[in-house]
Amino acid sequence: MSNPIFVALDLPQLDPALALLKQVKAHVGGVKLGMEFFYSHGASGVRDVANIGLPIFLDLKLHDIPNTVAGAMQAIHALEPAIVTVHASGGRAMMEDAKAAAGEHCKVVGVTLLTSMDERDLARTGVTGSPHDQVMRLAELAESAGLDGIVCSGREVGAVHKQWRKGFFVVPGLRPSGKASGDQKRVVTPRQARDDGASVLVIGRPITRAEDPAAAAREIEGTL
Numbered sequence: 063m064s065n066p067i068f069v070a071l072d073l074p075q076l077d078p079a080l081a082l083l084k085q086v087k088a089h090v091g092g093v094k095l096g097m098e099f100f101y102s103h104g105a106s107g108v109r110d111v112a113n114i115g116l117p118i119f120l121d122l123k124l125h126d127i128p129n130t131v132a133g134a135m136q137a138i139h140a141l142e143p144a145i146v147t148v149h150a151s152g153g154r155a156m157m158e159d160a161k162a163a164a165g166e167h168c169k170v171v172g173v174t175l176l177t178s179m180d181e182r183d184l185a186r187t188g189v190t191g192s193p194h195d196q197v198m199r200l201a202e203l204a205e206s207a208g209l210d211g212i213v214c215s216g217r218e219v220g221a222v223h224k225q226w227r228k229g230f231f232v233v234p235g236l237r238p239s240g241k242a243s244g245d246q247k248r249v250v251t252p253r254q255a256r257d258d259g260a261s262v263l264v265i266g267r268p269i270t271r272a273e274d275p276a277a278a279a280r281e282i283e284g285t286l
């Protein structure tokens with residue numbers, strides 16, 4: 063099995079981000095670039111990262127009307143991302159149009175419920191029920207819209223995997239045992255998520271903020 067770890071390169075400066083990626087490259091299978099990276103360094107920053115030779119996951123969490131999201135998907139074709147995110151709560155038509163506009167080799171996955179949210183946070187948005195129920199509901203919607211998979215926490219991935227056998231499941235909110243959760247609330251270990259059916263393990267700070275990022279990535283890889 064190829065390495066499922068995608069390191070989340072949430073760093074404000076381009077050169078240190080590229081240097082860090084070169085250090086950890088041997089121990090990860092891809093790189094995840096989110097809003098912090100994209101808004102700071104744009105398409106040219108993405109190309110600089112792509113030159114290092116790892117698959118690119120553009121975690122832009124698109125969420126707008128269908129026409130606008132489809133236009134954004136077309137605009138990022140040239141960057142040849144392997145994976146792009148949209149918010150599943152943007153609705154079925156938005157997800158259908160996002161998938162239709164994506165490049166042939168680009169997986170489109172729907173963010174269900176952010177891993178930084180628990181039941182109380184969800185209730186404050188006006189949604190009653192558990193995070194588990196909300197993830198299952200949005201997973202069903204994403205599948206019916208033709209997406210490749212979803213983003214969910216490791217607490218739900220086992221159940222979603224049973225319901226959507228061919229789905230592609232991206233799991234952030236991962237912490238090796240004993241490491242600080244920070245702002246993440248629905249947390250599991252990388253090994254647990256992998257055993258429960260995660261296709262991609264998104265790991266940021268446990269690697270990028272480690273004293274020795276290459277050693278941290280190697281250690282996590284060794285637990286899988």
Ligand SMILES: O=c1ccn([C@@H]2O[C@H](COP(=O)(O)O)[C@@H](O)[C@H]2O)c(=O)[nH]1
Nearest residue numbers: 070096175176177234235264265266267
């Ligand atoms: O529900 C979600 C969706 C996306 N993320 C992203 O994953 C990484 C996690 O970083 P850590 O430093 O390992 O906590 C980050 O880039 C988020 O934007 C998420 O955490 N949860």
